[in-house]
Amino acid sequence: MSLEDRIKQLLKNREENTEESGQKKNLTPSTQTYKCEECKDSLWIPGENGMIRCQCFERERIKRLWERAGLNPEQKARTIETFQEWNLTSKLAKRVAIEYIRDFEEIQNTRQNSVAFIGQVGSGKTHLSISIALNLFDRGIGTVYMPYRDVIMKLKQNMMDEEVYQRSIDTFKKAKVLLIDDLFKGDFNRFQGKETMNESSVRIIFEIINYRYLNNLPIIISSEYNADKLLDADEAIGSRIIEMTKNYLVEIEGRENNYRLRR
Numbered sequence: 001m002s003l004e005d006r007i008k009q010l011l012k013n014r015e016e017n018t019e020e021s022g023q024k025k026n027l028t029p030s031t032q033t034y035k036c037e038e039c040k041d042s043l044w045i046p047g048e049n050g051m052i053r054c055q056c057f058e059r060e061r062i063k064r065l066w067e068r069a070g071l072n073p074e075q076k077a078r079t080i081e082t083f084q085e086w087n088l089t090s091k092l093a094k095r096v097a098i099e100y101i102r103d104f105e106e107i108q109n110t111r112q113n114s115v116a117f118i119g120q121v122g123s124g125k126t127h128l129s130i131s132i133a134l135n136l137f138d139r140g141i142g143t144v145y146m147p148y149r150d151v152i153m154k155l156k157q158n159m160m161d162e163e164v165y166q167r168s169i170d171t172f173k174k175a176k177v178l179l180i181d182d183l184f185k186g187d188f189n190r191f192q193g194k195e196t197m198n199e200s201s202v203r204i205i206f207e208i209i210n211y212r213y214l215n216n217l218p219i220i221i222s223s224e225y226n227a228d229k230l231l232d233a234d235e236a237i238g239s240r241i242i243e244m245t246k247n248y249l250v251e252i253e254g255r256e257n258n259y260r261l262r263r
């Protein structure tokens with residue numbers, strides 16, 4: 001059962017139980033407050049066949065992934081509102097972020113359900129990507145943060161153990177929404193005058209992108225590489241990203257107001 005279905009089920013259960021629990025509350029008034037009323041912070045709730053994980057378990061798991069990357073998803077340090085526009089490019093990038101947030105509900109299950117901010121270093125790509133991800137997280141949509149280089153490095157370390165590897169890569173393959181921050185960072189190498197890509201990085205990220213592409217799972221991407229460079233890195237990966245982000249792809253080039261918005 002998907003997270004969304006589970007949440008729907010829980011909401012339904014809650015509605016059915018409202019009357020009953022209302023009566024219970026009157027009999028045993030309690031001053032105790034829980035972060036999650038559903039499971040009283042135990043992370044388990046009764047299911048049809050025994051105990052099942054509460055909806056808050058998944059949220060806590062995702063929250064820990066953010067925290068491991070040094071970010072607290074419940075602190076609103078980086079929001080769309082705090083993003084400062086300083087030129088036409090940043091204004092446009094911000095508008096695309098707002099549109100994506102607005103449209104998400106409607107487009108989430110379509111092929112063009114993703115957003116990317118690519119190109120010029122220092123143009124607020126990470127800020128906007130994180131704001132979108134946190135907005136979705138707030139709306140109860142399981143949105144996983146993937147700081148590209150760190151995660152790829154960890155996945156490589158797990159490659160020898162198939163079971164551990166699959167378990168860790170599944171987090172990024174199957175997340176309801178995935179934010180890939182700084183895609184391909186550190187993967188281009190110069191070798192004997194030729195530019196080459198780190199092959200195991202490509203293999204890992206292809207596995208993630210391709211799975212999400214085939215299953216229409218949204219991606220939020222930031223990368224300092226422009227669309228041509230993403231295609232150079234790996235055509236199969238680059239073309240999937242361009243297709244998925246087609247309606248929300250902001251490509252920033254040069255220092256000032258030089259940008260392309262592929263729409």
Ligand SMILES: [Zn+2]
Binds near residue numbers: 036039041
């Ligand atoms: Zn709970």
